Amino acid sequence: MxxxxxxxxxxxxxxxxxxxxxxxxxxxxxxxxxxxxxxxxxxxxxxxxxxxxxxxxxxxxxxxxxxxxxxxxxxxxxxDFRLFDKKGKMYLEEIAEDHGxxxxxxxxxxxxxxxxxxxxxxxxxxxxxxxxxxxxxxxxxxxxxxxxxxxxxxxxxxxxxxxxxxxxxxxxxxAEYTGLSMVEVHIKNVAIDHPELASFNRRGKMFALADHKAIIGQLNGDGDIRVYASFQVEQEWLDQSGFLWDQPDIAKQKLLSYFEDWDESLQNYIRLAEGKILPRRIYMxxxxxxxxxxxxxxxxxxxxxxxxxxxxxxxxxxxxxxxxxxxxxxxxxxxxxxxxxxxxxxxxxxxxxxxxxxxxxxxxFGDQAASRLAALMNQYHQQA
Ligand SMILES: Cc1cc2nc3c(=O)[nH]c(=O)nc-3n(C[C@H](O)[C@H](O)[C@H](O)COP(=O)(O)OP(=O)(O)OC[C@H]3O[C@@H](n4cnc5c(N)ncnc54)[C@H](O)[C@@H]3O)c2cc1C
Missing domain, CATH: 3.50.50.60 (FAD/NAD(P)-binding domain)
Structure with a gap:
């Protein structure tokens, strides 16, 4: 040897x-x-x-x-974690203790x-x-x-x-496609430029779930919010749905159109985004x-x-x-x-x-996603 x-x-x-x-x-x-x-x-x-x-x-x-x-x-x-449905009804709010x-x-x-x-x-x-x-x-x-x-x-x-x-x-x-595709956008310098969104999102993640779709917001260390607009769709959807990925402003408007019956507070996660727009397929x-x-x-x-x-x-x-x-x-x-x-x-x-x-x-990404995720998380916390 x-x-x-x-x-x-x-x-x-x-x-x-x-x-x-x-x-x-x-x-x-x-x-x-x-x-x-x-x-x-x-x-x-x-x-x-x-x-x-x-x-x-x-x-x-x-x-x-x-x-x-x-x-x-x-x-x-x-x-921090906040969970909503598309109407902006909150199902769960977890506030992390400082250093806890x-x-x-x-x-x-x-x-x-x-x-x-x-x-x-x-x-x-x-x-x-x-x-x-x-x-x-x-x-x-x-x-x-x-x-x-x-x-x-x-x-x-x-x-x-x-x-x-x-x-x-x-x-x-x-690696196989999971059935989930995401469009990632960024909102810059949230605390200074968008204080209302900063207080809505708080210091962690925001999940809004409904209709086999999601808007997920995640505060990053550089003060930006990374947003994942997520869809349960066919693998080809990102290519075939007509998004112009090299024209972010137009692509953003198209992205918003998929969430037109969602609450204004949630649409803001897309409306206030700037810069690049990135398609992602999720595999497993x-x-x-x-x-x-x-x-x-x-x-x-x-x-x-x-x-x-x-x-x-x-x-x-x-x-x-x-x-x-x-x-x-x-x-x-x-x-x-x-x-x-x-x-x-x-x-x-x-x-x-x-x-x-x-x-x-x-x-x-199933039916009644927000209420079912809240129930699961509450059960998890009770067991912990
Ligand atoms: C949208 C999204 C959100 C996520 N959120 C979370 C989260 O909140 N929490 C969490 O725990 N995980 C999360 N993950 C998953 C997490 O990012 C990965 O599980 C983690 O990065 C895996 O680490 P890794 O080192 O195995 O692989 P990777 O991070 O993928 O690193 C692989 C490295 O290999 C290099 N590489 C690839 N191919 C080659 C090659 N042929 N030759 C040489 N180098 C190569 C790549 O450049 C890369 O540096 C998320 C993933 C995605 C897509």
């Missing part, structure tokens, strides 16, 4: 999962290289606000010795930047988009990148998200996906268990996977045993979260 530090570990993807894994391995003196398709700047700008849970995301930050840095930037008062939340918020870009700062700069290769992997022998793989580079690795870890190029080595399963992997163990390859995060955002677990699971896999590699000299130990644990917790996410997605 090769000595621990002669083995090459390749992590494909430098999102929250891949970066966390690399930093925890680095802490224990295990060498690994992250290959990330985007440039540093692009990675840093992606994504909205994420709540980081104590048992998963926060545990990972503790293992990575980043918890204090996280506490310095996390928004402990960003957890165990699920503080952080923007994805800030989180990735913080983890990246802890990683030795030579451990990450930017502009390395994996095109395919060629198995050479049981635990040796050749990695081919779009830029022409070819590397080898004894362990290839796919942390490359929804459309993973590593996943086909392990399973035929593909089969709930409870597993695969036959293969020496030298595994998956973490969305690559392993992509689910809709309606359990609020995606980033937390990616960071928990990173922790479990890193600690298993540190504990076991044999990489194959390490990976199998991680995979068995991961299947159990990710399957549960995927089932919850799927159930919540059905509920949020």
């Amino acid at each position: 090769q000595k621990a530090n002669e083995r090459k570990i390749a992590i494909i993807g430098g999102g929250p999962g891949g970066l966390t894994l690399a930093v925890i391995l680095q802490k224990y003196g295990v060498k690994a290289t992250v290959y990330e398709k985007s440039s540093f700047q692009a990675n840093n700008q992606q994504g909205g606000s994420l709540d980081i849970h104590s048992e998963s995301g926060q545990r990972a930050l503790q293992e990575a010795d980043l918890f204090e840095s996280f506490q310095a930037v996390a928004r402990y008062d960003g957890e 939340s165990d699920r503080p918020e952080i923007d994805r870009g800030v989180l990735c930047e913080m983890i990246l700062q802890a990683l030795h700069p030579t451990s990450i290769r930017w502009n390395h988009s994996l095109s395919h992997v060629v198995p050479l022998k049981d635990d040796l793989y050749e990695l081919h990148f779009e830029n022409g580079n070819v590397e080898t690795a004894n362990l290839v870890i796919g942390a490359d998200g929804a459309f993973s190029k590593v996943r086909p080595l392990l399973t035929k399963a593909k 992997l089969p709930v409870g996906l597993t695969w036959a163990h293969r020496a030298g390859v595994t998956l973490i995060g969305d690559a392993a268990h992509l689910m809709s955002p309606f359990a609020g677990e995606g980033v937390n699971l990616a960071m928990l996977d990173a922790t479990e896999l890193a600690l298993s590699i540190v504990q076991h000299n044999d990489l194959s045993i390490a990976v199998q130990g991680y995979e068995q644990k991961m299947y159990a917790y990710s399957g549960e979260a995927a089932r919850e996410s799927y159930k919540n997605l059905q509920l949020c």
Whole structure:
């Protein structure tokens, strides 16, 4: 067997999962290289606000010795939640206590930047988009990148998200459309420019649900509200509905027309938006996906268990996977045993979260969505 530090570990993807894994391995003196398709700047700008849970995301930050840095930037008062129907009737209001939340918020870009700062700069290769992997022998793989580079690795870890190029080595399963499409718009500098909307939204998330549609508003750390106008529609709808994505003002008017019988306070989430307008389809992997163990390859995060955002677990699971896999590699000299130990644990917790996410997605876009979600959340709080 090769000595621990002669083995090459390749992590494909430098999102929250891949970066966390690399930093925890680095802490224990295990060498690994992250290959990330985007440039540093692009990675840093992606994504909205994420709540980081104590048992998963926060545990990972503790293992990575980043918890204090996280506490310095996390928004402990960003957890307010308000739930409405389309007429503006409120079904639920949760006001987070200052510093009382165990699920503080952080923007994805800030989180990735913080983890990246802890990683030795030579451990990450930017502009390395994996095109395919060629198995050479049981635990040796050749990695081919779009830029022409070819590397080898004894362990290839796919942390490359929804459309993973590593996943086909392990399973035929593909990310499937969930039936949900979103149009994302942004309202800038809300507290100063739109104080009425700021007080309506409060310091966290606003969900308005009705007619198999939703308006979801999420306050971010930069003072903007990120809005997801969401529709239960066919996969082709975003392309075929006639939106002019390169003409945001016209596209915004069209978007508003889908909500013309919704309360003014909710329409404002679209009316006050400025700048780009982004179509998104939401995908998922089969709930409870597993695969036959293969020496030298595994998956973490969305690559392993992509689910809709309606359990609020995606980033937390990616960071928990990173922790479990890193600690298993540190504990076991044999990489194959390490990976199998991680995979068995991961299947159990990710399957549960995927089932919850799927159930919540059905509920949020089904009949009487607002009252049914309120009932579910009240039940959850009573049990907690
Ligand atoms: C609209 C929306 C809202 C969400 N809200 C929440 C939320 O509130 N809470 C929550 O917990 N989660 C949320 N999520 C999910 C969360 O963003 C993901 O679960 C999380 O980012 C997964 O982390 P990851 O590291 O596994 O993958 P990703 O964040 O997808 O990172 C993958 C990385 O791999 C890189 N990559 C991709 N392909 C290649 C390649 N071929 N070669 C090299 N690099 C590659 C990408 O550039 C990227 O940096 C949301 C998702 C969406 C779409």
